[in-house]
Amino acid sequence: MAAGYLEILRARHAARLLTGTLVGRLPNATAAIAVVLFVRAEGGTYSFAGALAAVYGVANAVGQPLLGRLVDLHGQPRVQLPAAIVSGLAMAGFALAGVASPVLAYAAMIVAGLFTPPLEGGLRALWPVVLRRDAQVPTAYALDAVAQEVMFTVGPLLVTACVALWSARVALVVINVIGVLGALSVVVSPPSRAWRSGPREAHWLGALRSPGLLALLGAFLFVGIALGSITVAAVSYADGHGGDGVYGWLMAALGLGALVGGTAYGVRQWPGAPERRLRVLVGLLAVCYLPLMLMPGAVAMVLLTVLAGVFLAPCIACAFIIVDRHAPGGTVTEAFSWLVTTFTVGASVGTGLAGPVVQAGGALWGFAVPGAAGAVSLLVLLATGGVLAAPAGGAVVAPSPENDPNRAVEPRFSSGDRA
Template identity: 25%
Template sequence: MSYRALAGKQTVLWSFTVAAGRLPVAMAPLAFVFLAKEASGDFARGAVLAAAYTVAEAVGAPFLGARLRNRPYRREIAVGLLASAVFFTGLAVLPDAPLSVTVIMAAAAGASGAAVPGALRAMVADLVPAKDLNSALSWESSLNMAVWAASPALVASAATWWSATVPFYTAAASATVAAGCLFALPEKTGRPETGVRLKAVARQLTAAWPIYLTSAAAMYLLATVELSLPALLEQRELPAAASGPLLTGFALASIAGGLVYGLRTWPGSPERHSTIFLLATVAAAASAAAVPVLGGLAVVLLAAGMFQAVVLIARNLSLQRALPADLHAVGYSLQYAGSGVGYGISAGATGVLLNWTNPTATILITAGITFLLTAGSILGRHRPMAQETERVSNGSLRRL
């Protein structure tokens, strides 16, 4: 197993499509802040727009993902990307529109492309041999992390040197390019198993809830670390500006960790990997709350970034194994929604905790909650999900 299988023409094009389709999502939150500041001088307006975008994305992902069970992937994804491009363009053209209008456009932009990440992840199974799927998913995860790491700098530079509308035109162009590239990739059409009723399908999807919980827990912890870091540095009497380089290091460590994880098949199952490395991430985050010096903080954040990468990739492999092929896109979309919910809840809780207590306590409380969520996912796996899938495919759930 290696990355050589990803050097073919189709997989290179798929990689470019993943990056181009992901760029608008990664740019959006900060772009909304800059747009609101330039248009009205109100940072709160930007936060509202970012929240509308994120919530709509989380809500839309499972519904649009479900459409892919029996529809052509390329057409569905392309329509979603082009619709997002239209709304991003609308936000750039009408930055001074009433708040209600911009909120609707932001939500529509988020919901339209919500199924794209999960669908593109499901498509790669047809592009590489089964033995190289681990490498492909590791590469996809590292690619996403790289886009997320680069996006804030792109948005800030464009908004500062030109205009806050430039990131939205860029996002629209990137989504349009991704939509065009899709039609150079092989078609994939969902083919649901005949005879399996809707309740049986729902039971298959909900049987994977420990994986969704792991996704939510990982993002819950990540949000608190990101949002609490400047305050933690100030509490340590360290420069808050150091949060930028520290988070960049975290992102680069995540990219490196993901690439290393995809180089080979590691002992144990992906489920075990995600659990062990999520606990390791919790330990690293808790250590970050206690480390008093900048160098030590950098070391534990680098370790947390590498551990986090393994969690994100292992959960994708777990879901790939837990669900039949026709439900991969739906499952990935549910997982994506769970991640968004986890991040959103954590962002709100972090704000409350920072007002109620200090940054050290905030991170430790979040680490404790993440540990409990991880324990819940472990207990939820007492009944292997693979057996649940087998039961459905053998027809034992068709009576429902």
């Protein structure tokens, strides 16, 4: 099983780029918990802490595609490193100033979120350049999705360890210094310095002029809603089945399921078009959310939550391939950044939607939300099947074995074609 992943990591610069990207994204992955812990340590309220985290999330969602477009226009080092430094300085300023001035605190969150570097999109644009064969790119995307689950598990543990050893203020600063070092490791690498986006047609919509990409984003908005709603429903369930400890196990189980599913998905080459495969994966994702409504005892519920997470990482990995196929020429980083933004917005909407649902009907109806959202995502993919079946017009047609064991001619990975 590990052979495919080891082959990816043995490629020159691959391990460095993957590690640097994950380390560089630590501030983003841990922002919510780090901000909440710091605000509470400073004597602020949970409402204020939550509001600051929400402002950071919204600013991040706005900034990712904008910075992604700048990366496509000007290259990775000129955008990624300055953005990481500005974001890190904003968080450091927030840590030093504290919460005495709400205006300054909100301003720091806006700047930190807006300038979070689009390292995710940058890495996915680099995979076709770093790897020897196009057929390896889907495995790299799966490895990427699996690594994200590890980061979102390890990141909060690192924050809490820093808080326990020093303080919440030190944790906030240390995490952001580490993030800047991760971004620096990526942008000084030869692939990042040499990378140039393909020729692009000037258009104010940028990547969003692709109908296929818009269809995919519409579907993944609801996948994000499903994931966000689970986190709220799980709190309500845990309140009646053991408290915070059970909630922690449920969230860890969701990540474990995604880790297992993504690892298994990436070890083989899958036949058929990725657009059709995504419909199957999203359908399975929606079906696996439904057993959560049974709400058994804590141990059984943890196992059901593992099952609920199994198809998440495969869905994300498959979506990466589709983004690459449908992104207009010269917009690949921006296109990947739009996927990140859409997923983030969807998770926020899911969190906000599940709250009133749980309040009105309890955890049972809260767990109905992810199944319903997964079903809507599948309906979007089915309704836009014709659009998704036609890759971006700018793609280069070349023989590739990635999706067709018979070596049929198909659109090549767009980000693999350079000016």
